[in-house]
Amino acid sequence: MPSIKKQLEQSKKELDDLLTYPTEKLVDIIKEIGFECDRCTRCCTHEFNDHVFLLDRDVEIIRGIDPSALVPAPYFEFCDQKGRLYVSGYALATDKKGGCVFLKNGLCRIYGDRPTICRVYPYMLHREEDEEGNIEWRQLSGLNQHGCYHTGITIEECERIAQQVTDYEKEYLEHKIRFLNMMDTYFRSSKLRHVQRIYDQQMRRVSGGEEIEVFVFHNNELHQHVLNRET
Numbered sequence: 355m356p357s358i359k360k361q362l363e364q365s366k367k368e369l370d371d372l373l374t375y376p377t378e379k380l381v382d383i384i385k386e387i388g389f390e391c392d393r394c395t396r397c398c399t400h401e402f403n404d405h406v407f408l409l410d411r412d413v414e415i416i417r418g419i420d421p422s423a424l425v426p427a428p429y430f431e432f433c434d435q436k437g438r439l440y441v442s443g444y445a446l447a448t449d450k451k452g453g454c455v456f457l458k459n460g461l462c463r464i465y466g467d468r469p470t471i472c473r474v475y476p477y478m479l480h481r482e483e484d485e486e487g488n489i490e491w492r493q494l495s496g497l498n499q500h501g502c503y504h505t506g507i508t509i510e511e512c513e514r515i516a517q518q519v520t521d522y523e524k525e526y527l528e529h530k531i532r533f534l535n536m537m538d539t540y541f542r543s544s545k546l547r548h549v550q551r552i553y554d555q556q557m558r559r560v561s562g563g564e565e566i567e568v569f570v571f572h573n574n575e576l577h578q579h580v581l582n583r584e585t
């Protein structure tokens with residue numbers, strides 16, 4: 355795993371790249387794809403979408419609706435030499451079948467208050483590896499695996515979506531940079547460091563049902579949780 359400093363550099367570069375991505379190009383892509391949701395609900399499941407990452411403001415809204423719907427996001431970034439794990443934020447809990455806890459009878463129970471990522475999905479603006487290993491921008495998740503395509507979206511709507519996507523990605527990267535900055539300061543001041551071997555041990559422990567301590571970054575602070583198979 356790259357050092358915190360390296361990850362910080364990469365995230366800042368990603369943010370710079372995002373901010374210089376031509377909006378008109380994203381608008382054209384949205385127009386060409388013409389995606390429309392057909393309410394298949396696949397995107398609200400773990401199988402299709404892994405997890406719903408929450409920005410700080412989403413966490414406050416979800417906490418006001420149902421605090422038990424908040425769980426540490428699944429991909430812990432760091433583990434110190436004492437076996438404590440650190441993750442950049444919260445995600446939405448899923449039920450036993452892997453569906454979002456707010457998905458009921460094919461509908462979102464909190465539609466008006468749904469998290470930011472649920473509002474921009476399936477659009478995105480990420481740099482990711484393609485099949486050949488080249489790093490490319492991705493603008494849509496799950497192309498041709500859900501929804502309808504080539505529907506006539508107005509240019510005004512495309513512009514609105516493009517702005518919403520860029521704002522979300524910017525907020526997400528700024529959140530990540532705050533997390534990495536905090537971890538850099540916290541680790542150095544507490545004489546801690548990431549240890550991959552202990553990280554791997556802890557991952558095995560949690561898959562075996564043992565309890566582990568996880569600190570979740572939220573509102574510029576670390577919040578302590580104890581994770582076990584039920585959480």
Ligand code: SF4
Pocket residue numbers: 397398399406446454455456457458461462463464465468469472
């Ligand atoms: S909050 Fe609503 S839109 Fe978002 S994943 Fe859950 S059910 Fe789907």
